[in-house]
Amino acid sequence: VTAQFGEPGDVVDLSFPVRADLVVLARLSAATIAGRAGFGLEDIEDLRLAVEELCLSVVSVTGTGRLHLRYSSQGDALNVTCTFERDDSVNGSVVETPESELSRRILDALVDEHGHDVVDGDPCAWFKKRRVGVLSDG
Amino acid sequence: MNETFGIDQRDHDGVPVIVVSGEIDLATAPELRTRIQRELAAGHPRIIIDLLGVSFLDSTALGVMVGGLKQCRAAGGDLELLVAEARILKIFDITGLSEVFSISPSLEARSSDETSASS
Numbered sequence: 001v002t003a004q005f006g007e008p009g010d011v012v013d014l015s016f017p018v019r020a021d022l023v024v025l026a027r028l029s030a031a032t033i034a035g036r037a038g039f040g041l042e043d044i045e046d047l048r049l050a051v052e053e054l055c056l057s058v059v060s061v062t063g064t065g066r067l068h069l070r071y072s073s074q075g076d077a078l079n080v081t082c083t084f085e086r087d088d089s090v091n092g093s094v095v096e097t098p099e100s101e102l103s104r105r106i107l108d109a110l111v112d113e114h115g116h117d118v119v120d121g122d123p124c125a126w127f128k129k130r131r132v133g134v135l136s137d138g
Numbered sequence: 139m140n141e142t143f144g145i146d147q148r149d150h151d152g153v154p155v156i157v158v159s160g161e162i163d164l165a166t167a168p169e170l171r172t173r174i175q176r177e178l179a180a181g182h183p184r185i186i187i188d189l190l191g192v193s194f195l196d197s198t199a200l201g202v203m204v205g206g207l208k209q210c211r212a213a214g215g216d217l218e219l220l221v222a223e224a225r226i227l228k229i230f231d232i233t234g235l236s237e238v239f240s241i242s243p244s245l246e247a248r249s250s251d252e253t254s255a256s257s
Binding site: 020021023024027045048049052053056059099100102103105106108109110 | 161163164165194196197198200201225229232233234
């Protein structure tokens with residue numbers, strides 16, 4: 001990650017195996033990128049949780065594989081997508097669990113937009129969060 | 139990877155208090171579930187979870203606590219929480235769970251609430 005994040009075309013990709021003890025990488029990367037993108041402290045904490053929930057929402061699919069996180073900048077917004085690339089070819093629909101509902105409520109509260117897609121058969125979740133009250137360089 | 143997670147236990151007037159610190163997530167929430175199950179199996183349907191030292195929790199952690207709450211209430215008890223950090227309270231608020239759990243900012247505050255309620 002460069003010193004600043006937020007120039008047009010800035011994209012950061014992170015990929016790691018789906019393992020409970022590695023999901024912490026998602027929130028570590030979220031905190032770093034949100035800080036470099038100019039988000040305030042409270043928003044950074046919100047983004048840590050939001051990215052974690054994004055990952056949890058796609059790994060509720062059974063199976064092994066890799067999580068691919070993509071951070072991209074779009075104007076005053078940070079876009080995050082999380083795709084679960086499964087090792088097998090079983091249909092990758094997201095399983096609804098009681099925790100899914102909690103995840104949805106958390107994302108509703110913390111980000112501006114969020115949703116789910118299926119990309120090339122793999123479940124993908126995304127959100128967009130806009131910066132509010134960004135400090136200028138001057 | 140989650141070096142800051144810790145879980146301990148003490149007793150408060152005969153009620154088991156599960157003291158959690160650090161980050162409760164997909165990797166660490168199962169340990170909390172195990173502690174709750176252990177207390178229920180030991181015949182303690184009333185449990186306090188001390189989250190005062192918790193810096194992060196996610197929906198996995200919430201799910202474990204909601205599951206524990208249901209089991210405690212089904213057994214005639216309750217699962218109460220100690221939370222003081224605004225960031226953690228916010229997670230209970232936005233999920234609507236602050237209306238579901240009995241939440242106190244400290245053991246002392248909980249005890250004084252109980253005294254007021256019983257007098």
